[in-house]
Amino acid sequence: MSLTPQDHQDHEGPGGPGGPDGKGGRGGSVRKGVLVAERARRRRRVLRWSATILAVVILGGAGAGYLYYEHLNANIKSDDLNLGDAKDRAADTKANSAGQKAMNILLIGSDARDSAENQKLGGAKDTFNGTPLADVQMLLHISADRSNMSVVSMPRDTLVDIPKCTDPDTKKTYAASTRSMTNESLARGGPGCTVATWEKLTDIHIDHFMMIDFSGVVSMADAIGGVPVCVDANVYSHTSSGKGSGLKLEEGTHSIKGKQALQWLRTRYGFEDDTDLARAKAQHMYMNSMVRELRANAKLTNPNKLRKLAEAATEAITVDDGLDTITKMYDLAGELQKVPTERITMTTMPNAYDTIQTGRVVPTADADQVFRLVREDIALDGKDDKKATASPSPTVTDAAAADDDLAVQVHNGTRTDTLAPVSGRAGAVTQLLTGKGLTKAVADPSAATSEAKTVIRYPSADLQGDALRVAKVLGIPTSQVKKSTAVSGVTLFVGADWRSGTTYKAAKADDSTPASAQAMNGADTSQCMHVDPAYTW
Numbered sequence: 001m002s003l004t005p006q007d008h009q010d011h012e013g014p015g016g017p018g019g020p021d022g023k024g025g026r027g028g029s030v031r032k033g034v035l036v037a038e039r040a041r042r043r044r045r046v047l048r049w050s051a052t053i054l055a056v057v058i059l060g061g062a063g064a065g066y067l068y069y070e071h072l073n074a075n076i077k078s079d080d081l082n083l084g085d086a087k088d089r090a091a092d093t094k095a096n097s098a099g100q101k102a103m104n105i106l107l108i109g110s111d112a113r114d115s116a117e118n119q120k121l122g123g124a125k126d127t128f129n130g131t132p133l134a135d136v137q138m139l140l141h142i143s144a145d146r147s148n149m150s151v152v153s154m155p156r157d158t159l160v161d162i163p164k165c166t167d168p169d170t171k172k173t174y175a176a177s178t179r180s181m182t183n184e185s186l187a188r189g190g191p192g193c194t195v196a197t198w199e200k201l202t203d204i205h206i207d208h209f210m211m212i213d214f215s216g217v218v219s220m221a222d223a224i225g226g227v228p229v230c231v232d233a234n235v236y237s238h239t240s241s242g243k244g245s246g247l248k249l250e251e252g253t254h255s256i257k258g259k260q261a262l263q264w265l266r267t268r269y270g271f272e273d274d275t276d277l278a279r280a281k282a283q284h285m286y287m288n289s290m291v292r293e294l295r296a297n298a299k300l301t302n303p304n305k306l307r308k309l310a311e312a313a314t315e316a317i318t319v320d321d322g323l324d325t326i327t328k329m330y331d332l333a334g335e336l337q338k339v340p341t342e343r344i345t346m347t348t349m350p351n352a353y354d355t356i357q358t359g360r361v362v363p364t365a366d367a368d369q370v371f372r373l374v375r376e377d378i379a380l381d382g383k384d385d386k387k388a389t390a391s392p393s394p395t396v397t398d399a400a401a402a403d404d405d406l407a408v409q410v411h412n413g414t415r416t417d418t419l420a421p422v423s424g425r426a427g428a429v430t431q432l433l434t435g436k437g438l439t440k441a442v443a444d445p446s447a448a449t450s451e452a453k454t455v456i457r458y459p460s461a462d463l464q465g466d467a468l469r470v471a472k473v474l475g476i477p478t479s480q481v482k483k484s485t486a487v488s489g490v491t492l493f494v495g496a497d498w499r500s501g502t503t504y505k506a507a508k509a510d511d512s513t514p515a516s517a518q519a520m521n522g523a524d525t526s527q528c529m530h531v532d533p534a535y536t537w
Helices: 004-012 037-060 072-077 116-122 182-187 191-202 214-224 258-266 275-296 303-316 324-335 364-376 425-435 462-474
Strands: 075-080 103-110 134-142 150-151 161-162 177-183 210-213 227-231 253-254 317-320 345-347 351-353 361-363 409-412 441-443 456-459 481-483 491-496
Touching: 037 441, 072 303, 075 481, 103 191, 134 182, 134 191, 150 275, 161 182, 161 191, 161 361, 182 191, 191 210, 191 317, 191 364, 214 258, 214 275, 214 303, 227 275, 253 258, 258 275, 275 345, 303 317, 409 425, 425 441, 425 456, 425 462, 425 491, 456 462
Parallel strands: 075 317, 103 210, 150 345, 409 441, 409 491, 456 481
Antiparallel strands: 103 134, 134 150, 161 177, 210 317, 227 253, 351 361, 456 491
């Protein structure tokens, strides 16, 4: 049974019949003896259950809602959202011109081996009860108008700067680290440090997180009843040294669940180039297929199966405090169900192999482009209605200083691969600023560097207003104002796109998703994982 737009309109919200008022009970009234009305009520209730479960399963198989049992609230574990310092956090998302606000949710898959079941599923016996790692990380962005959804995966082998985090329970503080694997962030106080790491890297405000472990994936997959996946050859993910997920499938499409679903999500050896990048692609295929399965398959209208799914989900999930009740999940579900399957886009953060550490990757310039599109609420499928709503302006936490008290350093970044830097360019732009009333502007005397595009960087949220003021004075787009700990104050880098003149002419923004993001559409049923010939049988 598909959830049509009319079905969505028929859903009754919290407080209606069966609504999640936190106290259980059916609520509402039924006209006795009127069979048609009774059937209609049941149908709406089932659709409501399905929508709730669908929404949270879209979030990486990490949650569900069942509106009758208050004890499900007690199943849900919660933790602090962000464990980083204020200076490392992204500004809150601002509403667009229509008053709508985008939402960002970080999905985390933990490799915790903290129970007998998790240990059996995860293997590596010597790691029992060890520090968990965030081996799956996906940022889910729901557009402000709820017309589309974009998912960005970060490979677990990505080298990032992890900010200082403080464990909310033990109060232990973990010092900031540079060039660390992103999956290590979970071990530094909990999922809130993984959130902090994403915000520091992307400057995207994260509203919620949802985390699930090995046994949670298995119980969710069992409750769903199977998800179709495809391989283009027989595959057995196993090496002579014992590596591999153990996944063994024949060529073609198979409905997988339970342990086999977990194997699929963990498979690295056997898919494509045997890297974490191939694993991320397989995870995207699984998520897209799961969404299609839940939206199209009538078997989830069975109340008993829905109950089992809800029980499995709420026991498997850890969320932030903003999602720690069934009612809150229901509200989130109401937003997520508005997004059509064909407007769901899965991507992988563009990356390149690190030149120092073998087997590690780092974000590329294309990654910055993807993060900007998400920040500005631009759909990664390229199908936005540009005239529908304006992109939100940056949220400023501190007002700018007065022009004559605003300190800004100007750096010459006009060097290119083929052109020498423009001599005296920093001084010329400094004079332009002082002439416009920013009398504390100073030229940086250090050697010129290369900046393809003029950019204004600032180190912390309290200086964002100053940086935006400089941008406004010079006519530089706000998308070229970026937070960066590489500077100690507001710094204008005059790039190769402004080698002369007193007026900055911004190039037309490229709002296309880079090919390196490997975008995958949620409605594409033709996807099939390529098998490394070394792992066929």
